[in-house]
Amino acid sequence: MSFTLAIVGRPNVGKSTLFNRLVGKRLALVDDQPGVTRDLREGEAxxxxxxxxxxxxxxxxxxxxxxLQGRMRKLTERAVEMADACLFMIDARAGVLPADEIFADILRRKSAQVILGANKAEGRAGEGGYVEAWSLGLGDPIALSAEHGEGMFDLLQVLRPLVEAKGAEAAIIEEAAPETDVDVNEDDEADTSVRMPTADRPMQIAVVGRPNAGKSTLINKLLGEDRLLTGPEAGITRDAISLPFDWEGMPVRIFDTAGMRKKAKVQEKLERLSVADGLRAVKFAEVVVVLLDAAIPFEQQDLRIADLAEREGRAVVVAVNKWDVEDHKQEKLKELKESFERLLPQLRGAPLVTVSAKTGRGLDRLREAVERAYTVWNRRVTTAQLNRWLTGMLESHPPPAPGGRRIRLRYATQVKTRPPGFVVMCSYPDKLPESYKRYLVNGLRDAFDMPGTPIRLHFRGQGDKNPYKDRKKSKPSRLRKHLGKPSPKE
Incomplete structure (x- = not known):
């Protein structure tokens, strides 16, 4: 087990700034407004x-x-109990406040190892608060500046004996794989098998949707513990939190994202940052679960979110939450399927499952849908199969002949997976109408069992094969001129 350090303290003392510095990435949202962080975020430091x-x-x-503040405090106290040591941070510029004294007393009882850090101690403005920190009775304080990186050597000196006492495993100098290690261009012509998730490279799933759709509640139910902050208030989640777990034998890293409202309604800078963090999670995910509220499904914002996931080339699963409170389930399900086909034609055939994050019903179907969507997203078709399919499609419905020039589709090949991408070599690719392109994409879905997944179909021209196109016109011979006979080209 790795050594675990929890960073705790009052709001706006610089905990997230120090967290970002230790992990070497801007994972946690940072803002001058206090109380930005609400959930527990883990990282490899x-x-x-x-x-x-x-x-x-x-x-x-x-x-x-x-x-909400009370539930946030309980979650923080849980992190203190989980951690091997706590770094208790105060604001050196504000000095020791009564709340700091209360929390210092709580930490003495809850944690055996407490490290005291006086943040924002750079310059003379923080000298007074650093001296005051001695009065908390938590040992020698460390003067820190999370923003400028000051005091990191002193923190290292304090942490080294604690980490070494925990075990040599925590101090191995190895480059950890990044949390968002998704190679969307991974492709090997010789390898037609699907890359299965492993513990080192788990399947990456992002759960997205409007505020209060139940994303955090769903993930808590999957994890089997109250790991994420939930409640009746809309917009509780701010950071895109990633959590690894084993989903019935399938290694997964799941991202909880902030609820995405219409762009016109997003006024505050903090909400813009939260939405941007969620969009980043979508870009790095492999499977995107679009979570809808059964009471108000397929709102305009839901459609935008699903379309975004498709445009980013991600495998999409649509899950309808709060199904336990729906009275007329059969009629509602029929209505949902009709709306899905009508409003999201670009995701035709994508899985649509009903779940209840509160009771846990339907989560087995959700897992099957996610695994199937992932498999289809990784699917590869051989060139021979593709060209047999293309011949049949051309015989059933030949391409049009704009301006009297027949468009010839010569052959097709798959150039990538994740999502499946194909190239068709043809004449006059710029004159091929969109309707015929959709005809081919739908044919690919049906012929090779690729429902719902984004398909990228590109058309490339081979150039004119006429060998005489650019040949200069030959001059008539002197003999033909003398005899008055026309040349063969005249």
Whole structure:
């Protein structure tokens, strides 16, 4: 097991900034507004020769009820219990506040190893707060500047004996695979098998949808624990949190994303950052689960989100949540399927499953749909099969002849997977109408069992094969001129 360090403290003391510095990426959202972080975010930290797991937590609040702040505090306290050590951060420029003293007392009881860090200690403005930190009775404070990287060597010196005591495994100097290690251009002509997810390279799934559709509740049910913050309030999730788990034998890393509202309604900078973080998760995912609310499915924003996933070339599964409160299930399901085919023709045949994140019903069907969508997304068709298919399509419905010139489709080949991409060599590719392109794409779906997955079909010209096209006109011979006979080309 890796050594785990939880970063805790009041809101806006710089926890997420330090987290980003330790993991070497801008994974956590950072803003001047306090209370940006709400969920627990884990990352693989690098500090000198040390490698360990770091947890970014929500700012500690004094609320202990079932309010949003109270639930955030419970989640942070859970992280403290999970971690091997806690880095308790205060704002050196603000000094030690009464809330800091309360939380310091809580940490003494809950965690055996507490490291005290006085952040924002650069310059003279932080000297007073750094001196005050001694009064908390948590040992020698470390003067830090998460933004500028000051104090990292002192933090390394404190962490080294703790990490080494945990075990040599945590201190192995190896380059960890990035969390979003998705090679969307991975392609090997000789390999027709589907790359199955492994523990080192799990399947990456992003759950997206409008606010309050139940994304975090669904992921908590899949994990079997309350790992993500949930509640009746819309827009609780802000960061795109990624969590690894084993989904009935299938290694998975699942991304919980912030709810995406219409662009016109997104006014605050923080919400724009949250949505951008969610869009980034979609770009790096392999399978995107678009979660709808059964009470108001296929709203305009749902359609935009599903279309975005298709344009990004991701395998798409549409899941309708809150199915447990639906009274007329058969009539509703028929209506959903009709709306899906009518409103999202570009995803024709994509899986549509009904689930209940609250009760867990339908999650087995969701897993089957995700695995099938992933398999189709990785599918490869041999060139021989493609050209037999192309011959049949041309015989059934030949391409048009704009301006009297017949468009000839000579042969087809698959150039990539993830999603499947094909190239057809033809004459006059720019004159081929969109309707005929759709005819071929739909034919590919039906012939090779690729429902719902994005298909990229490109047409390339081979040039004119007429050997006399650019040949200069020959001059008539002197003998023909003398005899008055025309040349063969005259």
């Amino acid at each position: 690098r500090l000198g020769e040390l490698r360990f797991t770091v947890i970014d937590t929500a700012g500690l609040e004094e609320a202990t009820d079932e309010s």
